[in-house]
Amino acid sequence: MRPTTLLLPLLPLLASAAPTLAPAAESNTQVTAQQIQQIAPKSVNCDNPPAKGECATADQAAPNIAKSFETYGVTSRAEQAAVIALMAFESEEFRYSRNHFPGTVGKGTRNMQSPSYNAKYAESIPAISDKVSAANGDAGQILDILLADEEYDFGSGAWFLTTQCDQGVRQALQSGSEEGWSGYISGCVGTDANEGRKGYWESAVKALGV
Template sequence: MHTTTLLTLLPLLAFAVPTPSTATQDTSQITAQQIQQIAPRSVNCDKPPAKGECATADQAAPNIAKSFENYGVTSKAEQAAVIALMAFESEEFRFSRNKVPGVEGQGTRNMQSPSYNAKYASSIPAISDKVSAANGEAGQILDILLADEEYDFGSGAWFLTTQCEQSVRETLQSGSEEGWQGYISGCVGTEANEGRRRYWESAVKALGVSS
């Protein structure tokens, strides 16, 4: 598992927080085949490295697609960047909790820090009672999010749409490498290294993004 503690370099930003829709969503725009192209190991969960954490492309695709519907992420370039980040951080959806250095409460497929998971969980009306009962306990909040695949896979779209400045999103929407680097370094707050770039390139190809 990677050693980067994700999403710790930025101050909390005051953005309006969209809430997931309860309406039935069309999940046809992201397919399991596209997810497998980006994250080949997601074809199955044979011999998973962590009990109960691995998810296949068949599980990931509809939940990621629903998150894009819920949070209004219609740009293919933005979708590719979010999926690539999740694939890298979760080691191709094989983990949902941080293992190294083992930060309590860090997780979801976006491998968010506990502070962002608290904000994310608080933005979802359907789990507000459970979040309140957790009383800020990071591990419990993560457990609540991971109990529902929709919330587990929804963190990437939530983060993009609530924590990234509009200028970052506009540049990212161009489909350029510069836009992707700005998203990783200027919003996510981590290094746009070769490992992340490879997943982004695969996602751009799988989703047919043009710059």
């Protein structure tokens, strides 16, 4: 009994000396309609849409974008902001899902991807593999298949980031800096990080609390 008695006074000291592990940070893929409206104010409604059947509201966009972040594991708020900003700019605040200017056949989704990227994207989705095979490479048909489901229409931005951008671009983007965002636009998307795009990115950064 004596050894046990000697150890008892030490137990509180040992407990206090044990390291306390901080809980792992929870990933956040949730996006609200209010956040989308902050980034793309026109998405509050689809009154007088410029293209029949293409406009989507923030209420439609938010859950589908959130689903895409979950599907592709985009948990960085800085990356999420960049993806949403890109889609808002390219789709003119979710009012278009097809390219109208100049009207490239097969170019579209909310990320306004080129036909070649849409082909890669469609081929990566097992649920539509039969339809994609039946399209036999027809760019217009492949876009139609993607646009038939809002999940795929709004999922293209997250797919592109996670499959077409290299790790260096993503790491820089995750910093939340303008330099990281600019590198994503110019180094992966392959276009100019101009003031128009920057405005949407700044709104997205604010809305998502980056």
